[in-house]
Amino acid sequence: MKSPLQAQALSAGYAGRAILPHIDVAIERGQITVLVGPNGSGKSTLLRVLARLLSPTAGVVLLDGKPIAHLPTREVARQLAILPQLPQAAEGITVATLIEQGRFPHVGPLGLLRPVDRAAVAEAMALTDTAQFAVRPVDTLSGGERQRVWIALALAQATPLLLLDEPTTFLDIGHQLEILELITRLNRERNLTVVMVLHDINQAARYAHRLIVLHHGRIVADGEPRAIITPELLARVFGVRVHIIADPHTGAPVCIPYASLATSQVAVQYNSNIES
16 A cells, blocks of 8 residues: 655755754554654654655655645645644634634635535534634633644644644643544544654553654654564663553553663762772
């Protein structure tokens, strides 16, 4: 089965600084793929390039086998929805009006919503339980409520691909799980292909079919969480010592950090200096 989204010999960066020196990756259809890695490892850069928010310095991104850089914006928006970090809404815009903007790729030249567009908006609001906020300004909602609204906007696009950059940032644990369980349900019920960046390695391991681990702009591990999450990998990539146990509910690996490698090295050096 052809990958819906892939990068070939991809390099990218900012202001002349290389972040991704060379990446090859193919996203599997119908899966939740999570990008993880330490700060500055290239996770968000890779997601932005895949979404055509950032142009690569070399290589190509293919959307359904076609170079994404050459596709019309509306065609890309019919295939791929992106929720960036910290999205911003116009001041005073209501929830319903914001979600309606997700229909931009589908409406005619006058931008008028047809019955099919209104039905898609209503369905997106129902899936995310945001209809109750329809007439409220977005900036009056809590963090978790706003995040559900942004996901509804992406769902209103009715795309088979959804890309999310740290969708749980700044949310409390209850709202984090609410968002991740919603994404899991949409993947399961709609066969939605999801690529997202997460910081929490345990949440990533629990909700991902596939983890892609980046370090210094390179993919250092790629596979099913139980197959690739090891103490050695986390020591190498995150600089921490961990115990790994199985989640009693899902069987996914759970990492319990107990020491920083940097702290351990300082302690060893300190003790060595005392003994000498």
